[in-house]
Amino acid sequence: MGLLQKFKEKFQAKKVEIEETKKTNLEPEAEELLLYDKGLAKTRREFVSELSLLGKKFHRVNEEYYDELESLLIKADIGVNTVFKFMDRLRDRVRHENIAETSYLNEVIVDELFTIYVEGENLTDKINLASTGPTVILMVGVNGVGKTTTIGKLAHKYREEGKKVMLIAGDTFRAGAVPQLEEWAKRTNSLFYGKENTDPAGVIFDGLVKAKAEDVDIVLIDTAGRLQNKVNLMNELEKINKVIGRHIPDAPHETLLVIDASTGQNGISQAEAFKEITNITGIVLTKLDGSAKGGIVLAIKETVGLPVKFIGLGEGLTDLRPFDIEEYIYGLFKDMI
Numbered sequence: 001m002g003l004l005q006k007f008k009e010k011f012q013a014k015k016v017e018i019e020e021t022k023k024t025n026l027e028p029e030a031e032e033l034l035l036y037d038k039g040l041a042k043t044r045r046e047f048v049s050e051l052s053l054l055g056k057k058f059h060r061v062n063e064e065y066y067d068e069l070e071s072l073l074i075k076a077d078i079g080v081n082t083v084f085k086f087m088d089r090l091r092d093r094v095r096h097e098n099i100a101e102t103s104y105l106n107e108v109i110v111d112e113l114f115t116i117y118v119e120g121e122n123l124t125d126k127i128n129l130a131s132t133g134p135t136v137i138l139m140v141g142v143n144g145v146g147k148t149t150t151i152g153k154l155a156h157k158y159r160e161e162g163k164k165v166m167l168i169a170g171d172t173f174r175a176g177a178v179p180q181l182e183e184w185a186k187r188t189n190s191l192f193y194g195k196e197n198t199d200p201a202g203v204i205f206d207g208l209v210k211a212k213a214e215d216v217d218i219v220l221i222d223t224a225g226r227l228q229n230k231v232n233l234m235n236e237l238e239k240i241n242k243v244i245g246r247h248i249p250d251a252p253h254e255t256l257l258v259i260d261a262s263t264g265q266n267g268i269s270q271a272e273a274f275k276e277i278t279n280i281t282g283i284v285l286t287k288l289d290g291s292a293k294g295g296i297v298l299a300i301k302e303t304v305g306l307p308v309k310f311i312g313l314g315e316g317l318t319d320l321r322p323f324d325i326e327e328y329i330y331g332l333f334k335d336m337i
């Protein structure tokens with residue numbers, strides 16, 4: 001059975017629930033689907049409806065159809081190499097399965113896109129939590145991508161789970177960055193440690209002393225993202241990592257790179273650069289809600305080899321969701337289901 005068919009069975013009931021209850025009092029799982037539905041609306045409108053139009057324009061699979069499909073996928077920021085690989089596999093399947101009409105291809109397209117992402121891996125990528133003592137999550141990424149906001153949203157998530165959370169401001173030299181994080185600490189009722197215009201590693205050192213003394217469960221550390229000077233940033237992150245490791249063995253438990261989805265291929269280049277600078281364990285993809293570049297999730301996996309752990313689907317506290325490929329594919333292709 002193809003994936004589109006499988007999703008049809010899996011999500012049909014919830015889709016009906018979302019539509020019938022007029023979006024209030026939904027069960028948590030349907031609520032989650034609705035967030036993906038809304039957050040990916042822009043990508044869906046541009047990508048999926050164009051895909052349907054393509055199917056109407058070409059009834060039969062031919063070279064012209066392939067060319068237009070290829071340019072459509074490249075426009076969706078799936079990544080050129082990923083698209084080429086995808087097109088090869090699609091052509092193979094069309095040949096093997098003797099598919100002549102484009103109307104039979106939707107199922108195959110969804111299947112193959114999904115396969116690119118999951119190839120040999122778990123469907124969801126969980127955050128690695130410490131078995132004892134504080135879990136340390138380090139947030140990196142260039143200015144403006146949403147690091148501080150994401151820390152606020154993560155703090156909210158862990159507070160809701162009843163955890164003791166502390167935010168440490170390691171972006172010490174950028175005007176306004178420390179008070180911005182402090183504001184998130186207040187909003188989420190988390191502990192805070194920060195000091196402006198001073199060495200970030202020193203601040204993190206003092207913050208961790210406090211975190212251990214207060215028996216904190218989750219420590220979220222903000223950092224500066226001056227990618228213009230790679231060597232400096234590498235040295236700074238190395239120093240920060242040493243300080244963290246000295247306080248808490250095996251920490252940081254996660255180093256999450258935050259990428260703004262609306263920057264498309266530029267975000268991919270950032271991921272490649274940061275991967276050379278420090279050990280990244282996962283990606284947070286923000287601003288998917290305002291962007292038609294939802295295809296970037298597939299490109300990151302394929303070209304950078306890092307899992308997307310969270311996605312940002314809006315500016316609110318609850319708009320950060322754990323990445324779930326099935327819900328993501330539902331959000332993209334729900335009009336075909």
Ligand SMILES: Nc1nc2c(ncn2[C@@H]2O[C@H](COP(=O)(O)OP(=O)(O)O)[C@@H](O)[C@H]2O)c(=O)[nH]1
Nearest residue numbers: 143144145146147148149286287312313314315
């Ligand atoms: N629409 C939308 N806006 C976001 C999202 N995440 C962050 N932002 C906005 O992006 C801007 C920059 O965020 P900030 O956390 O200050 O970025 P930082 O410089 O990396 O710390 C702010 O206006 C945020 O509200 C998201 O998922 N969706």
Ligand SMILES: [Mg+2]
Nearest residue numbers: 147148171177
């Ligand atoms: Mg910031």
